[in-house]
Amino acid sequence: MRTSRTERLLGYAILVLGAVAAVYPFVSILALATSRPGERVSGFAVPTSLYLGNFTRAWTEGAFSWALTSSLVVAVCVVVGTIVLAVPAAYAFAHARGVALAAVFTLMTVGLVMPYEALIIPLYEMFRGWGLLNTWWALILPQIGLSLSFAILWLRTAFRQVPPSLEEAASIDGASRLRTLVSVLVPVVRPAVLTLATLLFLFAWNEFLLALVLVPDERHVQTAPLALSFFAGNRRNNDPAVTAAAAVLVALPVLIAYVFLQRRFISGMLAGAVKE
Amino acid sequence: MVRVPGDEDVVRRGRLWRPLFIVPALAVYALFVLWPLTQTVRYSLYDWDGITVATPVGARNYVEALSDPAIRDALVHSLVFVVFYAMLPAAVGLVIAGVFARIRVRGMTFFRAVLFVPQVLATVVVAVSWRWIYAEDGPLNQVLGLVGLDRLARAWLGGFTTALPAVGLIGTWIMSGLCMVLFVAGVQKIPRELFESARIDGAGPLREFATVTLPHLRGELMVALVFTTTFALRNFDIVWNTTSGGPGDSTKVASIFIYQDAFVSRSVGSASATGVLLTAVILVVTGAIMLAFRDRSAA
Numbered sequence: 001m002r003t004s005r006t007e008r009l010l011g012y013a014i015l016v017l018g019a020v021a022a023v024y025p026f027v028s029i030l031a032l033a034t035s036r037p038g039e040r041v042s043g044f045a046v047p048t049s050l051y052l053g054n055f056t057r058a059w060t061e062g063a064f065s066w067a068l069t070s071s072l073v074v075a076v077c078v079v080v081g082t083i084v085l086a087v088p089a090a091y092a093f094a095h096a097r098g099v100a101l102a103a104v105f106t107l108m109t110v111g112l113v114m115p116y117e118a119l120i121i122p123l124y125e126m127f128r129g130w131g132l133l134n135t136w137w138a139l140i141l142p143q144i145g146l147s148l149s150f151a152i153l154w155l156r157t158a159f160r161q162v163p164p165s166l167e168e169a170a171s172i173d174g175a176s177r178l179r180t181l182v183s184v185l186v187p188v189v190r191p192a193v194l195t196l197a198t199l200l201f202l203f204a205w206n207e208f209l210l211a212l213v214l215v216p217d218e219r220h221v222q223t224a225p226l227a228l229s230f231f232a233g234n235r236r237n238n239d240p241a242v243t244a245a246a247a248v249l250v251a252l253p254v255l256i257a258y259v260f261l262q263r264r265f266i267s268g269m270l271a272g273a274v275k276e
Numbered sequence: 277m278v279r280v281p282g283d284e285d286v287v288r289r290g291r292l293w294r295p296l297f298i299v300p301a302l303a304v305y306a307l308f309v310l311w312p313l314t315q316t317v318r319y320s321l322y323d324w325d326g327i328t329v330a331t332p333v334g335a336r337n338y339v340e341a342l343s344d345p346a347i348r349d350a351l352v353h354s355l356v357f358v359v360f361y362a363m364l365p366a367a368v369g370l371v372i373a374g375v376f377a378r379i380r381v382r383g384m385t386f387f388r389a390v391l392f393v394p395q396v397l398a399t400v401v402v403a404v405s406w407r408w409i410y411a412e413d414g415p416l417n418q419v420l421g422l423v424g425l426d427r428l429a430r431a432w433l434g435g436f437t438t439a440l441p442a443v444g445l446i447g448t449w450i451m452s453g454l455c456m457v458l459f460v461a462g463v464q465k466i467p468r469e470l471f472e473s474a475r476i477d478g479a480g481p482l483r484e485f486a487t488v489t490l491p492h493l494r495g496e497l498m499v500a501l502v503f504t505t506t507f508a509l510r511n512f513d514i515v516w517n518t519t520s521g522g523p524g525d526s527t528k529v530a531s532i533f534i535y536q537d538a539f540v541s542r543s544v545g546s547a548s549a550t551g552v553l554l555t556a557v558i559l560v561v562t563g564a565i566m567l568a569f570r571d572r573s574a575a
Contacts (some may be wrong), residue, residue, distance in 0.1 A: 001482055006380050007378055010375060011375055011376060011379045012381065013386045014372055014375060015381065018372070018387070018391055018453065019387055019390040019391060019453075021449065022389060022391050022392075022393050022453050023393055025402065025405035025409060025449070026393065026397065027393075028405060028409060028415055029404065029405045032408060043538065049503060060569055062335060085300050085301040085304055086301055088298075088301070089297055089298045089300070089301035089302070091297060092294040092295075092297035094295070095294065104298065104302065107310070108301070113502070113559065114313070114554060114555070115506070115509075115510045115531070115554060116510075117512065117534050117554055117555070118313055118316055118551045118552065118554065118555040119307070119309060119313060119316065119537070120309075120534070120535075120551075120553065121312075121316060121319060121538045121544060121548055122311070122313075122316055122319070123312050124317035124538075124539070125326075126312065133540045140317045140422070141304070141308055144304055145304050145307065145308025145309045146308070146309055148301050148305045148309075149305075152301065177293040177297075196333070196544070202396065205398065206397075206399060206400075208398070208400055208512075208513045208517075209512050209513065209535070210529075212516075212535075213539060219405070223523060225398045225399070228398075228401065228404065229400050229403075232400075232404050232407075232517070240408060240411070243404060244408060244479075246404075247400075247401045247404040250398060250400070250401055251397050251398065254396055254398070254399075255396065258389075262392070263385075265392070265396070266389065266392055269392070269454070270457065270458060
């Protein structure tokens with residue numbers, strides 16, 4: 001297709017502008033975080049030297065080694081738990097006929113648009129009753145519950161795309177359903193499972209409201225976003241550069257992972273969105 | 277006995293495997309999603325401080341919520357956020373998709389990855405970044421100073437008139453990249469010939485957009501609107517970590533009320549009623565969007 005030079009230039013101009021806008025807020029706190037104490041920070045000057053003092057202060061004062069560990073533990077457990085539960089269920093739904101299972105499936109996908117705001121008060125009461133407030137369980141279990149909707153929807157599509165001949169071959173060999181699923185089908189849908197894992201990990205890593213309500217008092221189980229929120233709140237009248245350093249510390253693990261996994265992540269978001 | 281294809285495994289291995297495979301997931305989902313949902317509805321019919329005995333009050337919490345001017349203000353704030361979080365990003369995304377319907381760009385993967393960065397950052401990180409951008413000595417006011425508009429400089433999140441649009445623009449920033457990437461991907465799937473023939477028919481850029489690009493983006497548009505609108509209506513993280521609903525009540529939204537009522541002032545009943553109302557609004561709005569954009573040809 002022929003397009004004019006102006007149109008192409010306009011296209012690039014928009015993309016560059018968009019790209020700058022997309023990264024600027026993070027770059028601005030990165031610049032603030034690397035600025036020396038007492039120096040007036042310009043929002044646009046390139047820092048001339050690398051000063052890391054704010055990071056060490058944020059790391060020790062905000063106990064971010066604990067926060068990052070918590071986030072990692074919670075996110076990994078949510079991902080593993082969700083996938084272990086969702087794989088067999090999604091496989092069954094992929095082969096489901098009949099009204100009853102269709103109804104169960106619809107019920108299980110309502111969670112896609114269900115806000116935590118509608119569940120958070122009973123969840124608080126439940127975990128208080130069980131004595132599990134301020135533990136990792138209070139963050140892991142509800143997030144598995146609410147992640148299942150997306151995971152099942154996602155994996156069901158993946159299972160439906162597996163050619164039926166594969167399963168027939170396995171069933172002729174006399175393999176049980178579970179055996180077929182684990183050793184024949186799961187390897188086939190592995191890319192879909194990995195993409196799903198990436199997305200679930202990110203959602204769990206960034207979750208905030210649940211942590212704010214369910215682990216409010218125990219510093220050692222608080223996840224990184226919650227620790228950052230408290231840290232930024234407490235220091236509102238203090239050195240903003242240290243707060244910025246804390247924010248960079250929280251964002252960095254995910255950004256680094258994103259650099260390596262961005263294809264998987266974006267294709268996942270797009271496919272997950274359009275598949276419905 | 278009549279045998280149909282696929283009947284063999286029913287005979288050989290029974291049909292129970294399907295329920296058996298579903299039950300573990302369903303149990304967890306029921307315990308941590310469905311059951312709490314029913315409890316929220318139950319709480320909403322009581323006057324309860326979370327500790328002492330609850331007294332049933334019927335629909336009073338709902339009546340009070342709906343007649344409370346503060347809740348009505350919160351609804352208005354939510355609608356403003358829908359404009360900033362959903363409408364504006366969709367509009368930005370569509371305009372840009374329109375541009376890319378006509379051109380091919382090199383390095384799209386790179387730009388896509390960069391435009392997606394706002395989706396990857398934790399909302400708390402986003403909030404901290406924008407608090408700095410909007411701060412009195414932050415980058416925004418520095419720019420205003422550079423171009424000689426010092427008198428406009430202010431603490432943007434602290435002003436009664438500026439806080440709401442300032443928080444709204446954060447949402448526009450988060451969602452625009454997503455809409456852009458989604459729509460541009462959709463546009464690239466449209467068969468080239470459709471654009472060619474539109475052009476042979478003498479269609480200008482606007483006609484081409486209205487007759488070719490827009491109808492083919494129906495699915496993407498629906499997905500984007502459902503996602504962004506839900507995010508706008510829930511919108512707790514960003515508001516809580518930038519303004520906490522302030523100054524005054526100028527950026528307060530339903531989810532802030534729910535949190536404060538339930539966990540600060542401990543009026544669990546009215547918080548639950550607000551939660552039920554918020555959920556109902558989200559279900560109705562997403563349902564309406566899906567209905568408006570459903571595939572009529574496939575029906």
